[in-house]
Structure formats: C-alpha cells, structure tokens
Amino acid sequence: MKILVCISHVPDTTSKINFVNGDTEFDTNGVQYVINPNDEFGLTRAIWFQEQQGAKVTVVNVGGPDTEATLRKALAIGADDAIRVNATPTDGFFVAKQLAEVAKNGGYDLIICGKESLDYNGGMVPGMLAGLLNYNFVNSCTELTVDGSAAKASREIDGGKEVIATALPLVVGGQKGIVEEKDLRIPNMRGIMTARTKPLAVVEATGADNKTKAVKFEKPAPKSAVKMVSPDNLDELINLLHNEAKVI
Numbered sequence: 001m002k003i004l005v006c007i008s009h010v011p012d013t014t015s016k017i018n019f020v021n022g023d024t025e026f027d028t029n030g031v032q033y034v035i036n037p038n039d040e041f042g043l044t045r046a047i048w049f050q051e052q053q054g055a056k057v058t059v060v061n062v063g064g065p066d067t068e069a070t071l072r073k074a075l076a077i078g079a080d081d082a083i084r085v086n087a088t089p090t091d092g093f094f095v096a097k098q099l100a101e102v103a104k105n106g107g108y109d110l111i112i113c114g115k116e117s118l119d120y121n122g123g124m125v126p127g128m129l130a131g132l133l134n135y136n137f138v139n140s141c142t143e144l145t146v147d148g149s150a151a152k153a154s155r156e157i158d159g160g161k162e163v164i165a166t167a168l169p170l171v172v173g174g175q176k177g178i179v180e181e182k183d184l185r186i187p188n189m190r191g192i193m194t195a196r197t198k199p200l201a202v203v204e205a206t207g208a209d210n211k212t213k214a215v216k217f218e219k220p221a222p223k224s225a226v227k228m229v230s231p232d233n234l235d236e237l238i239n240l241l242h243n244e245a246k247v248i
Contacts, residue, residue, distance in 0.1 A: 038114025076187035087205035092124030142177030
C-alpha cells in the first residue's frame with residue numbers, strides 16, 4: 001500500500017500573529033512553524049500502517065524552501081520520502097490541484113490529509129482533492145483501518161459517530177482520534193539523523209487558477225475589562241447579563 005500524507009506548514013499556536021501591508025499579508029518575522037496538528041495525527045496513523053502492514057509513506061507539502069524543515073521533521077518521525085511542490089499556497093483550490101498532480105504521478109492507494117489547517121481553517125483541500133482525483137472520501141475521520149483494498153472509517157457527526165465501509169483509493173480528512181495525542185511520535189536522534197539522507201524531491205507547480213483571494217486580515221477584538229459585581233447585588237448582575245452580555 002502506498003500512502004501519501006499531506007503536510008501543512010503552520011505557525012505554532014504560541015506565536016504572536018501580526019499582519020503587514022495594510023493587513024493584507026501575514027507577517028512571518030519571528031514566527032515558529034510546526035506540522036499542522038491534524039496532519040500530524042494522520043501522519044502517525046500512516047506510520048502505524050507502515051509498521052504493521054508494510055506500507056510506504058510519502059509526505060508532501062506545497063510551499064517554498066522554508067517548509068523543508070517541517071518536511072524533514074515528518075521524515076524524522078518515520079516517513080520514507082518527501083515531496084515539496086515549489087509554490088506559494090495561495091488558496092485551497094490551488095493547493096488541491098498541486099496535490100492531485102502529485103497523487104496522479106505517484107499512484108497512491110490512500111491519501112491522508114488533516115481535515116483543516118490550523119492557520120486558515122478552510123477545510124476545503126481534502127474534499128477538493130478527492131473530487132479532482134475521483135477518489136472515495138471520508139472527512140472528520142477519527143478511526144481508520146485497511147484490509148487489502150477495503151477500508152473502514154469512523155467519522156464524527158452531530159451527536160454521535162458514523163461508521164463507513166469503503167474501498168481504496170481513498171482520501172481521508174483526519175483529526176484527533178485517528179490516533180490519540182499520547183500516540184504522537186517525537187523524533188529521536190536516530191530518526192533525525194536518518195531524515196537527513198532520506199529523499200526530498202522538489203517539483204514545480206502545475207498551472208492552476210486561484211479561485212479566491214485574501215483581501216484583508218483582521219485580528220479578534222481585544223477582550224473587554226472584567227466587571228466585578230458584589231455578591232449581594234444580584235439585581236445588577238442580572239441587568240448586566242441581560243443587557244450587556246445578552247446571555248439571558
């Protein structure tokens with residue numbers, strides 16, 4: 001089984017986020033980047049298939065040379081090889097188009113993406129990728145097993161869980177649950193050293209139109225000051241909850 005794991009290069013949640021050029025571009029200065037958490041869950045599941053079923057695991061990213069450190073970390077975790085599509089990931093359709101081209105050329109049986117990236121939370125790429133490839137698709141996947149060409153997946157639905165039987169080739173939009181946080185792999189020294197010699201291919205982007213464009217970014221409004229209410233003044237508390245907070 002050949003598995004392709006799509007890796008997004010996203011800011012660490014502890015990084016301070018700012019915008020430049022009239023709030024139209026993200027300021028990358030001083031920002032630490034990591035593997036997108038939903039992608040890391042999927043990568044860990046792919047490594048399980050590698051260890052238990054002899055699967056070959058390739059990781060892929062759409063981005064510039066600065067993303068190669070993130071790909072090397074994925075290689076240190078256990079992926080066999082990596083591919084970087086040399087392009088700026090401008091929108092979801094553009095990224096899906098690049099990933100689809102890689103998938104067509106590689107003949108992968110299973111493609112695992114995170115259900116959404118931590119930075120833009122668009123949640124578009126896995127579904128678009130499945131549509132471009134005409135592969136079966138399961139989003140919000142929390143469990144995944146493969147037996148030959150048959151796959152069984154579970155996904156979160158409103159108020160419960162849905163169990164799906166499907167077949168390869170398959171695109172999965174994974175999240176926490178496909179593995180648990182305790183199962184995530186931390187690269188050890190041997191893995192880090194081995195990652196330096198594993199293949200990392202760079203391919204040029206294929207032609208694709210951008211379907212969307214970011215016009216402006218805006219940070220969330222700062223939280224207002226806390227109002228302290230005396231425990232003896234219930235009337236004021238009720239008034240504030242009703243007229244200001246509007247929760248009752």
